[in-house]
Amino acid sequence: MIFIWAEDQSHGIGYQGRLPWHLPADMAFFKKTTTGHTLLSGARTFQSYGGRPLPHRKNLVLTSQNADQFPGDVVVLPTVEAVLTYERQHPEETLYVSGGAQVFASLMPYVQTLLKTRVDGRYKVDTYMPPIDYSAFKKVSSDTVAVDEHNPVALTFERYERQD
Numbered sequence: 001m002i003f004i005w006a007e008d009q010s011h012g013i014g015y016q017g018r019l020p021w022h023l024p025a026d027m028a029f030f031k032k033t034t035t036g037h038t039l040l041s042g043a044r045t046f047q048s049y050g051g052r053p054l055p056h057r058k059n060l061v062l063t064s065q066n067a068d069q070f071p072g073d074v075v076v077l078p079t080v081e082a083v084l085t086y087e088r089q090h091p092e093e094t095l096y097v098s099g100g101a102q103v104f105a106s107l108m109p110y111v112q113t114l115l116k117t118r119v120d121g122r123y124k125v126d127t128y129m130p131p132i133d134y135s136a137f138k139k140v141s142s143d144t145v146a147v148d149e150h151n152p153v154a155l156t157f158e159r160y161e162r163q164d
């Protein structure tokens with residue numbers, strides 16, 4: 001599985017149930033990367049999508065709530081074990097995990113690839129990326145997008161692969 005997220009200089013990722021920022025270049029990267037694939041989110045992050053699945057992706061939600069609380073085209077998974085079973089049973093799918101913090105913490109032992117956007121600023125945040133042991137990973141790419149009229153801060157897109 002692949003984690004995909006954006007964090008600011010304080011490792012902040014969320015504020016009041018939403019993203020702390022509006023960064024079109026990062027949204028475009030997220031959309032381009034995850035479209036056509038499978039996307040797992042926690043119940044709170046799913047609510048931040050408006051409680052509807054993101055289009056052109058298979059949407060999975062990790063939650064203890066009943067499946068009938070979610071739209072019918074969402075796959076509801078109740079436990080980490082259910083996520084791992086789903087991944088085993090669907091080897092043809094690329095599974096992106098879009099957070100939030102609770103879900104990243106729950107799945108940290110199992111992630112193979114990290115797609116981190118470093119947001120070169122400090123925002124008002126109340127949710128943080130859980131600690132990552134980067135010594136277990138190798139950075140394989142890094143691309144920086146400079147400030148422009150659409151993006152008020154520089155972004156760096158980094159990819160890490162777990163070293164076995």
Ligand SMILES: NC(=O)c1ccc[n+]([C@@H]2O[C@H](COP(=O)([O-])OP(=O)(O)OC[C@H]3O[C@@H](n4cnc5c(N)ncnc54)[C@H](OP(=O)(O)O)[C@@H]3O)[C@@H](O)[C@H]2O)c1
Binds near residue numbers: 018
């Ligand atoms: N910057 C980024 O890239 C990024 C990415 C994603 C999210 N965010 C932000 O992060 C914030 C949300 O993060 P969050 O940590 O508060 O919430 P979250 O991880 O999105 O959702 C938490 C909920 O997911 C379910 N859950 C999590 N782990 C579980 C487990 N092991 N087993 C069963 N259910 C589990 C529970 O749902 P139930 O209570 O329903 O059981 C839990 O309340 C928002 O502000 C969002 O905008 C930012």
